[in-house]
Amino acid sequence: MSFLEVLYFIIPSAIFYAAPLIFTAIGGVFSERSGVVNIGLEGLMVMGAFIGIVFNLTFVGTFGAMTPWVSIIAAMIVSGIFAIMHAVATISFRADQTISGVAINMLGVAIALFSVKMIYGKGQTDYIQERFIRFDIPFLSDIPVLGPMLFKDVYSTSILAFIVAIGAWFVIYKTPFGLRLRAVGEHPMAADTMGVNVTKMRYIAVILSGMLAGVGGAVYAQSISAEFSHSTINGQGFMALAAMIFGKWHPLGALGAALFFGFAQALSIVGGQIPIINQVPSYYLHILPYVLTILAVAGFIGKAHAPKASGVPYIKGKR
Amino acid sequence: MPNRVVNILVPVISVILGLLVGAVVMLASGYDPVAGYAALWNGIFGDSxxxxxxxxxxxxxxxxxxxxxxxxxxxxxxxxxxxxxxxxxxxxxxxxxxxxxxxxxxxxxxxxxxxxxxxxxxxxxxxxxxxxxxxxxxxxxxxxxxxxxxxxxxxxxxxxxxxxxxxxxxxxxxxxxxxxxxxxxxxxxxxxxxxxxxxxxxxxxxxxxxxxxxxxxxxxxxxxxxxxxxxxxxxxxxxxxxxxxxxxxxxxxxxxxxxxxxxxxxxxxxxxxxxxxxxxxxxxxxxxxxxxxxxxxxxxxxxxxxxxxxxIPVEIVSIVIALIIFFVACGYIIRYFLEKLNKKKEAK
CATH class of the missing domain: 1.10.3470 (ABC transporter involved in vitamin B12 uptake, BtuC)
Structure with a gap:
């Protein structure tokens, strides 16, 4: 296998594995930028994957080839509603954000598995019939070198992930809404004094993060696993959280980090077919993203700063 | 109410709320919560x-x-x-x-x-x-x-x-x-x-x-x-x-x-x-x-x-446990209600 062929092989798989992480990590960026730590991304992703698969299995007769897309929307809505729980606890009830997130994670898995057993009478669902399929982008895929690397055999969900990431960058950095969002996360009292509704901004951000994590979960389930069981979402939410931190709480940084983690994941899965890489024990590839994240937060890759008010409930009138 | 009592009451109320919501979930999913909790009880204390x-x-x-x-x-x-x-x-x-x-x-x-x-x-x-x-x-x-x-x-x-x-x-x-x-x-x-x-x-x-x-x-x-x-x-x-x-x-x-x-x-x-x-x-x-x-x-x-x-799927208990943590984490609101309750009593 030549070097170019290796790239043709590994880069599409990296993007493929990165897409769900990108959605979820962008969700994390919204939440943390508003000052709410969301460790519950994992549970929200589980919810998204579960709803995506169940909706897909149930309505495949109605929507036909469009089913995966409709399922994503369903997952987005349900996960968004689920995230309200986290929002109410952390914003209105001043709960510890990390602990509430842990509860969301446990609850997401428990509800999903409980429902799967209730609906299907077994621990995992059947395989879905309609899933996301690859296609070649016309014209662009004919470009030499770049074409086969980036535009051949792509998933439309991967394209959507890039659009969402760039859109999030625009919203957070180029719109009044984004300015308020960041202000609320850095110094809520100052924002409040300027007439920004801190509570409302935080609610919107947490619900947005739930919706995006739901999309991430549904994309993962409908393009990678094609079924739902206890091990469908197994740490991807935490990986997305890591990607967000690795990306320094910036949408495009998170996009880059997610792509990198996707690359590491792709290496550990398809690496056996690539010369040189197949000499490296898969163990090192498995732990690579986690070790890198620790190094990243330890500041070896430039000091990253979390939004200042992240993790602190805002209590009006308290200094 | 002394602080000590409140500190004990918050987790106790959380556990009760968790079990209650668990029962509601069972009821809503078409299971019998009484039979469910009876099975749970027997699963714990059934025999030696x-x-x-x-x-x-x-x-x-x-x-x-x-x-x-x-x-x-x-x-x-x-x-x-x-x-x-x-x-x-x-x-x-x-x-x-x-x-x-x-x-x-x-x-x-x-x-x-x-x-x-x-x-x-x-x-x-x-x-x-x-x-x-x-x-x-x-x-x-x-x-x-x-x-x-x-x-x-x-x-x-x-x-x-x-x-x-x-x-x-x-x-x-x-x-x-x-x-x-x-x-x-x-x-x-x-x-x-x-x-x-x-x-x-x-x-x-x-x-x-x-x-x-x-x-x-x-x-x-x-x-x-x-x-x-x-x-x-x-x-x-x-x-x-x-x-x-x-x-x-x-x-x-x-x-x-x-x-x-x-x-x-x-x-x-x-x-x-x-x-x-x-x-x-x-x-x-x-x-x-x-x-x-x-x-x-x-x-x-x-x-x-x-x-x-x-x-009933075993996960119902995981739901209950997650809810209990959730309620304990929201202790602020439970404390708030306890205080209100207390003030009403004092007013009488």
Missing amino acids: YTIGETIRTITPYLLSGLAVAFAFRTGLFNIGVEGQLLVGWFAAAYVGIAFDLPMYIHLPLAIIAAAVAGGLWAFIPGLLKAKLQVHEVIVTIMMNYIALHTTNVLIRMVANGKETTAPIKETASLKSAFFESMTDFSRLHYGIFIALAMVLVMWFILEKTTTGFELKAVGFNKHASEYAGMNVNKNIILSMVISGAFAGLAGAMEALGTFQYASVKGGFTGIGFDGIAVALLGANTPLGVVFGAVLFGALKFGALNMPNAAD
Whole structure:
């Protein structure tokens, strides 16, 4: 296998594995930028994957080839509603954000598995019939070198992930809404004094993060696993959280980090077919993203700063 | 209402609310909550065998709860108990298999190995927190996954490529013939005494030693502690290491008591994560952890009876536990209502 062929092989798989992480990590960026730590991304992703698969299995007769897309929307809505729980606890009830997130994670898995057993009478669902399929982008895929690397055999969900990431960058950095969002996360009292509704901004951000994590979960389930069981979402939410931190709480940084983690994941899965890489024990590839994240937060890759008010409930009138 | 009573009432109300919502969930899903909770009750107290197995389940919960609670007292959130438990499990099993020693050396050695392994695994996030102000939550989550992959590789090595190691030597076993005969051959083992002893150890360290005083002081206010001349960094690391040692011991309970071997895992045991629930419910005090561990351990084991006896998926209990944590986390609002209730009474 030549070097170019290796790239043709590994880069599409990296993007493929990165897409769900990108959605979820962008969700994390919204939440943390508003000052709410969301460790519950994992549970929200589980919810998204579960709803995506169940909706897909149930309505495949109605929507036909469009089913995966409709399922994503369903997952987005349900996960968004689920995230309200986290929002109410952390914003209105001043709960510890990390602990509430842990509860969301446990609850997401428990509800999903409980429902799967209730609906299907077994621990995992059947395989879905309609899933996301690859296609070649016309014209662009004919470009030499770049074409086969980036535009051949792509998933439309991967394209959507890039659009969402760039859109999030625009919203957070180029719109009044984004300015308020960041202000609320850095110094809520100052924002409040300027007439920004801190509570409302935080609610919107947490619900947005739930919706995006739901999309991430549904994309993962409908393009990678094609079924739902206890091990469908197994740490991807935490990986997305890591990607967000690795990306320094910036949408495009998170996009880059997610792509990198996707690359590491792709290496550990398809690496056996690539010369040189197949000499490296898969163990090192498995732990690579986690070790890198620790190094990243330890500041070896430039000091990253979390939004200042992240993790602190805002209590009006308290200094 | 005195503060003490409120502190006890919040978790009690949370448990009741959790069970109530659980009943509503069962009702809404078309199951019979009365039959469900009856099956749960029988799953816990049905006969001597289930009682034995319930206590067996409680044992590691005690230790993982202590681990989370201990770190919390110094203001640290150790989500890495799961990973520390896994390395402790492996270390205990390895010592139990690899050495031929008389029991009075072998068993303590295996137990200490587990505690050391867990402590070392927690040392890394502790060090990073102390020296580089890295948030321990992120590092411990990542360390969990590294632990899972690392122990799997090590277990395959020890087991010569197989998924499960050979059983540990009898000289390193916590197995109890006495408990077996009492509880109709459940897997209840002597580890419960170690777990209870550790409850006393935690109480002793926190309440009766200077070190414990410093650890708690750092948890209350880092800057004040530093101003008072305490070494904050040292205390952060020490707290994580002790917490990790408790977690490692929880792994030893599984390795030397319940399973008597180590095996390759596809995912986490969940004992470490449930330790968070145990600690929270117990308000991070040693005695509170005992209550938390008894409740959650019993719920977890008793739930296994629910699919058979009442045809309800076991996950209902996970839903209840998650809800309980959620309600405890929202303690502010429960306190708020209790205060309101109190004021009304006073007005009368």
